[in-house]
Amino acid sequence: MAIRRGRGVAAINYPTGMNLGGDPTQALVHSTPTGNFMVTLSSVDLGQGMKQIMAQICAETIGVPTDRVVVDTADTDTGPHCMGTFASRGTHRAGNAVIQAAKEARQVMLEVAAEELEVNASDLETDGQGNIQVKGAPQKSISIFDVALSAHFKRGRSISGRGMFLIPRSYPEKETGAMKPSTCYAHACTVAEVEVDDETGEVTVLTVKNVFEIGRALNPKMVEQQLVGGSWMGISHALYETTEPYYPNRDHGGTDFNQYLMPGPGDLAQTEIVVLERPSADGPFGAKGPGEMCANPQIPAVANAVFDAVGVRIDTLPITPERILRALKARAAS
Amino acid sequence: MAKVPVQFTLNGSENAEFIESGTTLLNALRDKIGDTSPKGGCHQGTCGACSVIIDGELKLSCLTLAETCNGADIKTTAGLAEGGVLHPLQRAFLDAFATQCGFCTPGMIMAAKVLLDRTPNPSREDVVDALSGNICRCTGYEPIIQAVLVAARANSRTAA
Numbered sequence: 001m002a003i004r005r006g007r008g009v010a011a012i013n014y015p016t017g018m019n020l021g022g023d024p025t026q027a028l029v030h031s032t033p034t035g036n037f038m039v040t041l042s043s044v045d046l047g048q049g050m051k052q053i054m055a056q057i058c059a060e061t062i063g064v065p066t067d068r069v070v071v072d073t074a075d076t077d078t079g080p081h082c083m084g085t086f087a088s089r090g091t092h093r094a095g096n097a098v099i100q101a102a103k104e105a106r107q108v109m110l111e112v113a114a115e116e117l118e119v120n121a122s123d124l125e126t127d128g129q130g131n132i133q134v135k136g137a138p139q140k141s142i143s144i145f146d147v148a149l150s151a152h153f154k155r156g157r158s159i160s161g162r163g164m165f166l167i168p169r170s171y172p173e174k175e176t177g178a179m180k181p182s183t184c185y186a187h188a189c190t191v192a193e194v195e196v197d198d199e200t201g202e203v204t205v206l207t208v209k210n211v212f213e214i215g216r217a218l219n220p221k222m223v224e225q226q227l228v229g230g231s232w233m234g235i236s237h238a239l240y241e242t243t244e245p246y247y248p249n250r251d252h253g254g255t256d257f258n259q260y261l262m263p264g265p266g267d268l269a270q271t272e273i274v275v276l277e278r279p280s281a282d283g284p285f286g287a288k289g290p291g292e293m294c295a296n297p298q299i300p301a302v303a304n305a306v307f308d309a310v311g312v313r314i315d316t317l318p319i320t321p322e323r324i325l326r327a328l329k330a331r332a333a334s
Numbered sequence: 335m336a337k338v339p340v341q342f343t344l345n346g347s348e349n350a351e352f353i354e355s356g357t358t359l360l361n362a363l364r365d366k367i368g369d370t371s372p373k374g375g376c377h378q379g380t381c382g383a384c385s386v387i388i389d390g391e392l393k394l395s396c397l398t399l400a401e402t403c404n405g406a407d408i409k410t411t412a413g414l415a416e417g418g419v420l421h422p423l424q425r426a427f428l429d430a431f432a433t434q435c436g437f438c439t440p441g442m443i444m445a446a447k448v449l450l451d452r453t454p455n456p457s458r459e460d461v462v463d464a465l466s467g468n469i470c471r472c473t474g475y476e477p478i479i480q481a482v483l484v485a486a487r488a489n490s491r492t493a494a
Binding site: 046047048049221222224225226228229230232233236256257258262263264265266268271 | 376381437461463466468469472473474476478479
């Protein structure tokens, strides 16, 4: 009986979005009378940072500071249609829709500014600080605040835009059954090191080293948060979380949160994250969808590490001490 | 159900409410008084999101009956900032990106405050221990631990 050490590796491809009859998201962008911009979505910010990222995407496209953009999410009664925030599709699908809407709004904004400055709209550029200026002659400029006031009260224009991003439905080919269930793959690889006590079946994760290829990190700090958190969720899925802990009989299962096992701050493995950025061709500013992927590769990596440590394949999650001990017993008996 | 009078100090202000007997402190704070900084996560004392400080002790407001708080001195995360200046813990949580969805944050900050009030220079193990009753579903424990350590250093600099 001993503590045995093992190392496991796993690599995954991860799709962005899904395809069940088409995968659309729409966005609307409009300016307020004072030149702030409102993005209206039905997509949900459930803590993953949707509002921040959509504000960044809109601001970058229109050419204003991010704090000039307000994002209104998640009222499906009044917002433009979104398939939903799932399948790691939020940034990619809604982001593309926001870019399209923001481009249209930017065009109207430049047209109004052109009328005010008595130049061609195509000769104008934004300075990113809230002003519109003539290319090559920045002294000739107007603030977006004044442009919005003019549009609202003088010119009778709506500085607004409509955005729609649709991945059309893909049907399987009759001969081969091949189809395109999703687009834009992200990638990840994890190496996990564990210690397994072959007397108690207890698994301790020592280190988790992850590489994520996620297109472009639109907000690197938030990407890091999501990847570090996700990495740990992966370990949690691998070793802890289940509604039927330890018992073969459902009657002995947990009935509430207090019987649902999750790791706490004392169970942290040493976690390392490397982000590779290979911008996607069809993503907003090259982004892909790393959302759910970040919790995937740790699971097979931990399972492989357990196999490396004690020589048993556990193919049912979570990898509990009981399952390891049963597998060790079965192997000894055979 | 009969209502009972309850009087306590919340973040330095006197509060007097008539509440239904059996109301938890969490519900009294959120629904009667309007301090929504304590969060109702599990409502059974396992997640720590509802943590508040009662007479200097860290308590789960979802398991505390409001009527037992007569005369108590209650502190919540909503009362930490002074004159628009964030508490060092709040500042550190912001700077360290120690919030993701933010639901666990007020409870984490309450637990950390009780720790720092008693142990101004905690070790990493002290911090882990102090936060072990609080669940972060986004599992951002590492930046949370780091934020508490940073706040402790900021405090000790101010004191010195």
